[in-house]
Amino acid sequence: MTEERPLVIAADETVLDEILRVAAVAGCELVRAPDLTAASRHWARAPLVVLDEEAVRHPPALPRRGGILLVCKGSPGPATWEHAFRGGVERVISLPDDETALAGAFADIVETPAKQPGLVLGVVGGRGGAGASVFAATLALTADRDPGGALLVDCDPLSGGLDVLLGLEKTAGKRWPDVQLGGRASVTSLAESLPQRSHRRGSLPVLASGPEGQGPDVESLSAILTSGRRAGRTVVCDLPRSLGEASEEVLLRADLVLLMVPLEIRACLAAKKVLSRLSRLTARIGLVACGHSKDPAARTAALLGPPLMASMPPERNLWGALERAEFPTKPRGPLATTAADILKIARREAQAATR
Incomplete structure (x- = not known):
């Protein structure tokens, strides 16, 4: 696993609990921050950033980067897609339907693919x-x-x-x-x-x-x-x-x-x-x-x-x-x-x- 851990910013306790559960199954340790302002010192170095809808609605003046996931409950609406686009989100993950995709993202951090498959x-x-x-x-x-x-x-x-x-x-x-x-x-x-x-x-x-x-x-x-x-x-x-x-x-x-x-x-x-x-x-x-x-x-x-x-x-x-x-x-x-x-x-x- 990389030295830096994925960064999670989620105000919604239900969404946060689901993110933590999926990460635990994947064996991935996380860095948690209450909001994007508090997360600024981890922002650039984190191998992955996971946001909830509340966090992506109020993006601070942080540099754009790749590897941002937006996790939401149920199917995302038009407003969610608009905020995701403006916030530079790479992928929107809807729970519980897309849980496998979230688990896969965490697994990729824990274990990078071997040069020769097993x-x-x-x-x-x-x-x-x-x-x-x-x-x-x-x-x-x-x-x-x-x-x-x-x-x-x-x-x-x-x-x-x-x-x-x-x-x-x-x-x-x-x-x-x-x-x-x-x-x-x-x-x-x-x-x-x-x-x-x-x-x-x-x-x-x-x-x-x-x-x-x-x-x-x-x-x-x-x-x-x-x-x-x-x-x-x-x-x-x-x-x-x-x-x-x-x-x-x-x-x-x-x-x-x-x-x-x-x-x-x-x-x-x-x-x-x-x-x-x-x-x-x-x-x-x-x-x-x-x-x-x-x-x-x-x-x-x-x-x-x-x-x-x-x-x-x-x-x-x-x-x-x-x-x-x-x-x-x-x-x-x-x-x-x-x-x-x-x-x-x-x-x-x-x-x-x-x-």
Whole structure:
């Protein structure tokens, strides 16, 4: 965030309360002034100026500048537009209809867009117990070592909880029931409020499902995906096989959806059913085969359709480590190696798509 904070001049308490609420959701701190005269020392330096109708009716002799927003209750009338024109207002925002635009303006101050947009990755199991949650967590931990960082999001309300998987169940921080976002949000502010899994190069924020099975609401999840991509983060979503509205939001936005397929005949048949549902929403699907490539089921997996992104051999002592609440962090193990390879492919394809 810039050193200077947005300047707010609002005499209408109702409008002021709404401005403060939207700014708080965006994680944006403000400078408040009772009128334009008192605001003169902040006027030129503030990255954004937000006025209400009372303030814009009596403009003092301040230099003209850009980045002025006028916030009003309901639809603006002719007099409002006239005052806005004379006061050099850049945009008129009507509440509550244009709340997203106001949130976006504050979010732009908190987080300037990254030079390289982030990725949205989905991971779903071809059958129960396919290791999708473990791989999603590994993928996020690997991505979090990069400058943009990562965010791990639990999209399965009936899972055991990604916080439990990573040993964070007793760590303070928000879970899905505590997160209510709309429009634009600050992924940095959100990340700071979440439990975080420490690793060699930092700590990974984890947004887990609630203990009573509360999962993501679509509006909040959409805001997180948008903000994460804009900020250059890799957002990894652990998806349920029974796709709901929130999961569909991820599928529509994801740069890549990984289907984890254990190399067993029944697992391949189950994965085919999951794939049929995924394919209705996205074509950006890749398979990760889990097991020994010489298994007879490997040939069946290859016939499922989507490209085989990786063939991942079993991680030694994995399930024992998970039972001991020791999430695997072997830097050269099959999980970490496969995750790193897939991230390289996903980033290369995303960059090629923006050229």
